[in-house]
Amino acid sequence: MHANGNAPPQACLDNRLPPILAPIPDAIPAALRAIPQAWCVWSAVPSRKPGKIDKRPKRHDDVSAGLSTEGPEGWGSFRDAMRGYRYPSHRLAYGGGIGLRLTGLFDLIVIDLDRVVGAAGEVSPWAQEIVNRAQTYTELSPSGTGLHIFARGARPFDQTKPIEVYAGHSARFITVTGHRLPGTPGDGRDAT
Numbered sequence: 001m002h003a004n005g006n007a008p009p010q011a012c013l014d015n016r017l018p019p020i021l022a023p024i025p026d027a028i029p030a031a032l033r034a035i036p037q038a039w040c041v042w043s044a045v046p047s048r049k050p051g052k053i054d055k056r057p058k059r060h061d062d063v064s065a066g067l068s069t070e071g072p073e074g075w076g077s078f079r080d081a082m083r084g085y086r087y088p089s090h091r092l093a094y095g096g097g098i099g100l101r102l103t104g105l106f107d108l109i110v111i112d113l114d115r116v117v118g119a120a121g122e123v124s125p126w127a128q129e130i131v132n133r134a135q136t137y138t139e140l141s142p143s144g145t146g147l148h149i150f151a152r153g154a155r156p157f158d159q160t161k162p163i164e165v166y167a168g169h170s171a172r173f174i175t176v177t178g179h180r181l182p183g184t185p186g187d188g189r190d191a192t
Contacts, residue, residue: 024178039081044094060084069171111149112164136189140179153191
């Protein structure tokens with residue numbers, strides 16, 4: 001078991017890259033799984049930053065084809081994304097997972113906190129304060145070191161500093177793992 005009590009990370013085929021948490025489909029809230037034509041497979045690719053990966057959205061029916069986050073063309077249902085992720089000939093060279101296109105989802109707020117979870121699963125105090133205030137579905141990022149907080153609600157804009165908060169206004173997608181942070185609700189709650 002991983003430090004957070006979930007399944008261990010899957011190994012990347014390239015040992016220079018960090019391991020990636022495989023998706024746990026049944027642990028992803030039903031309300032997120034129900035979002036239509038917004039899901040993809042994502043592929044890990046080596047980043048220019050040592051020991052990091054970049055995540056590229058790929059079509060569920062052809063993981064060699066990239067996707068634009070600008071519009072819905074080529075994006076599928078949650079089921080499509082899981083089928084594409086699991087399909088044997090779609091083996092991703094460096095690993096990967098599934099992702100959700102946030103562009104135009106104006107009733108969903110996602111907070112993306114990077115490098116806030118330690119090796120033993122401890123959350124940094126400032127990030128834990130945000131999690132406690134949000135009281136909504138929170139999961140580990142694919143690296144196991146970040147958090148994604150999902151809440152129902154609306155914001156008039158996205159922001160990237162000092163923390164990343166996305167509310168559908170910019171062309172963006174987010175990885176989804178289903179590795180819920182212990183002590184957080186299993187579903188998205190209203191943003192307060």
